[in-house]
Amino acid sequence: xxxxITSDLRIIGDVVGSGSIRIDGLVEGIVRGRSLTxxxxxxxxxxxxxxxxxxxxxxxxxxxxxxxxxxxxxxxxGKVFHHVLKIEPGAVHDGLKPWRPIxxxxxxxxxxxxx
Amino acid sequence: MFTKTERNYDMKSTPETTSAAATASHAPAHSxxxxxxxxxxxxxxxxxxxxxxxxxxxxxxxxxxxxxESRTVTIGEGxxxxxGTSAETVIISGEINGAVRGTTVRIARSAxxxxxxxxxxxxxxxxxxxxxxxxxxxxxxxxxxxTHKRGDSGHVANVYTTAKATG
Numbered sequence: 001x002x003x004x005i006t007s008d009l010r011i012i013g014d015v016v017g018s019g020s021i022r023i024d025g026l027v028e029g030i031v032r033g034r035s036l037t038x039x040x041x042x043x044x045x046x047x048x049x050x051x052x053x054x055x056x057x058x059x060x061x062x063x064x065x066x067x068x069x070x071x072x073x074x075x076x077x078g079k080v081f082h083h084v085l086k087i088e089p090g091a092v093h094d095g096l097k098p099w100r101p102i103x104x105x106x107x108x109x110x111x112x113x114x115x
Numbered sequence: 116m117f118t119k120t121e122r123n124y125d126m127k128s129t130p131e132t133t134s135a136a137a138t139a140s141h142a143p144a145h146s147x148x149x150x151x152x153x154x155x156x157x158x159x160x161x162x163x164x165x166x167x168x169x170x171x172x173x174x175x176x177x178x179x180x181x182x183x184e185s186r187t188v189t190i191g192e193g194x195x196x197x198x199g200t201s202a203e204t205v206i207i208s209g210e211i212n213g214a215v216r217g218t219t220v221r222i223a224r225s226a227x228x229x230x231x232x233x234x235x236x237x238x239x240x241x242x243x244x245x246x247x248x249x250x251x252x253x254x255x256x257x258x259x260x261x262t263h264k265r266g267d268s269g270h271v272a273n274v275y276t277t278a279k280a281t282g
Contacts, residue, residue, distance in 0.1 A: 002158055006171060009155040013165005013181055019158055029165055 003033075007041050014046075021050075023057070036065070040073050051105075055091075066105050081105075159193060166198075175209070184257075188217075192225045199230075201257045214247075218255050 002020045005011065009025040020035040023042040036050040042057030049064045056071035061078045068082040072090035080097045083105065087093065154172035157163060161177035169185035176191040181198045188202040194209030205217035207226040220234040224242035231248045235255050239245060 002156070003161045003177075004153070004156045006153070006155040006169075008171035009167060009169040009173065009185075011163060011165055011167050013163060015161065015163050015165075017158065017161035017177070019160050021161070025155070025169075033161075 005042075038074075064105065066102065154187070154189070157194075159191075182213075190226075192223075203257055216255055216257055218257065 002022060003015075003017055005015075005021070005023045005025045005027065007024045011025070011027045012029065014029040014031070015021065015027055016030075016032045018034055020037070021031065021033040022037045022039060023031070023044060024039040026043045026045070028045045030047045030049070031044060032049045034050060035052045036048060037054045038044055038057040038059060040056050044057075044059045045061060047062045047064070048059070051065060052067040053063055053065040054069045054071060055063070055074040055076060057073070058075040059078070060076075062081070063076070063078065064081040066083045067086075068080055068084070069086045070076060070080075070088060070091035070093055072088045074088075074091040074093070076091075076093045076095065078095045080093065080095065081100050081104070082097065083100060083102055085097060085099075154174045155169060157167075157173070157175045157177045157179065159176045163177070163179045164181060166181045167173060167179065167183045167185065169183075171185070172187040172189070173183065173185045174189045174191060175183070175194045175196060178195045179198065183196065183198065183200045183202070185202045187204045187206075188200055189206045190196055190200070190209040190211060192208045195212075196210070197212045199214045199216070200211060201216040203217065204219045204221075205215055206221045206223070207215070207228060208223040209225070210227040211230060213230045214233070215228065215230060216233045218235045220232055220237045222228060222232075222237075222239045222243045222245060224240040226240075227244040229246045231250060232245070233250045233252050233255055235251070235253055237249060237251075
């Protein structure tokens, strides 16, 4: 079963998994997973490391993922490291969107990249 | 450079204002991101290091290192919780290392509990492992999480006005 963080849940701390995570609540900390969705009303304050990220909620911090989609309701502040990026009309992003080769996400350089 | 004062978007106003116009033409990501009902689920392969605060129901099948406050907490078989658990109803089938507080506490046969259990109503199934004191309290005070409403903390509403990009 997939992880679901509903709107009435707050997690103050890190969330680490290897499956899919859906966040409709609030997470303050690092989120790691394969596939991550921030639903409308969901908020992440911290960092996201995943294969695929779909953001329709709000996010402050860094996103590091191969496939990133900013949905029409997305509000994102911070760097979005990506290999493939899709931004839908209506999304708001304040920050840089650095492209990186696929190896960047596979290697450990993700952790050390502080540029 | 841009001035910081211009960053005054209201994050809370998003769904009505922007989505209505945008979804008309572009639905894919939006439709996937509909809000879900039911309990929060921490799945088996997931580990949370930190505290969980919930005004609804939480089902834990993975690992949690930290405190859990909720209305209902269900700790599934194979789950591991290291920290205090406080809820109106606590149902334990997995492993807990820490204090348990609950108005109703149910310990199933597959459970392993190490820590004190404070309860108003307690049931322990045959086969359960319980190491700790069982303390009856007719007025168990569980967390404040049950009265917590999302947005009280102001995070969601205020990020955009107060924040600088941290990325």
